Amino acid sequence: MVHLNRIYTRTGDNGTTALGNGDRRPKFDLRVEAYGTVDETNATIGVARIYTSSDNPFVDEMLARIQNDLFDLGADLCTPVTSAKLEYEPLRIVQEQVDRLEREIDELNMKLQPLNSFILPGGSPAAAALHVSRTVSRRAERLMVQLALSPGERVGEPALRYINRLSDFLFVASRTVNDNGAKDVLWTPGANR
Numbered sequence: 106m107v108h109l110n111r112i113y114t115r116t117g118d119n120g121t122t123a124l125g126n127g128d129r130r131p132k133f134d135l136r137v138e139a140y141g142t143v144d145e146t147n148a149t150i151g152v153a154r155i156y157t158s159s160d161n162p163f164v165d166e167m168l169a170r171i172q173n174d175l176f177d178l179g180a181d182l183c184t185p186v187t188s189a190k191l192e193y194e195p196l197r198i199v200q201e202q203v204d205r206l207e208r209e210i211d212e213l214n215m216k217l218q219p220l221n222s223f224i225l226p227g228g229s230p231a232a233a234a235l236h237v238s239r240t241v242s243r244r245a246e247r248l249m250v251q252l253a254l255s256p257g258e259r260v261g262e263p264a265l266r267y268i269n270r271l272s273d274f275l276f277v278a279s280r281t282v283n284d285n286g287a288k289d290v291l292w293t294p295g296a297n298r
Contacts, residue, residue, distance in 0.1 A: 152237075155234075220286075
């Protein structure tokens with residue numbers, strides 16, 4: 106259980122932050138950038154939910170589960186995967202979370218027509234907001250992959266699979282809230298030449 110009695114601690118005034126295992130890293134450290142961008146993704150989904158909460162409760166329920174998962178993912182990334190023994194069992198993303206996301210992608214995608222073009226972000230406020238979330242989640246994925254490939258760093262495979270599936274989910278969800286794709290704005294290559 107997390108207890109936050111004080112919001113400011115002054116421990117980061119020197120430009121470092123504590124990881125879940127107690128190690129301190131600079132605030133610009135790649136690991137901190139990765140879980141910070143996961144947090145940013147979560148915040149953008151919160152904005153998208155302003156639009157989905159009343160108009161698309163089915164998608165909104167899925168997004169609520171994803172927001173909780175993203176806190177799990179942040180906790181996972183905040184505690185490096187090492188062979189060192191910790192006093193607690195670190196929270197990790199598990200394959201079941203990836204599997205659920207894949208089922209939800211498939212469930213939403215069944216109602217959509219196949220695409221013949223790329224989609225421009227927009228159509229409805231909910232769809233536009235979900236496209237912002239999609240692009241931020243892609244940035245989080247790029248940082249997580251970079252972290253996983255960095256010497257001395259590891260990222261769990263389920264965490265990498267989850268963040269990869271998330272952008273797919275957000276794309277399909279954006280089409281779903283765009284009247285199942287009817288309000289999608291399609292890209293016309295070279296239209297303004």
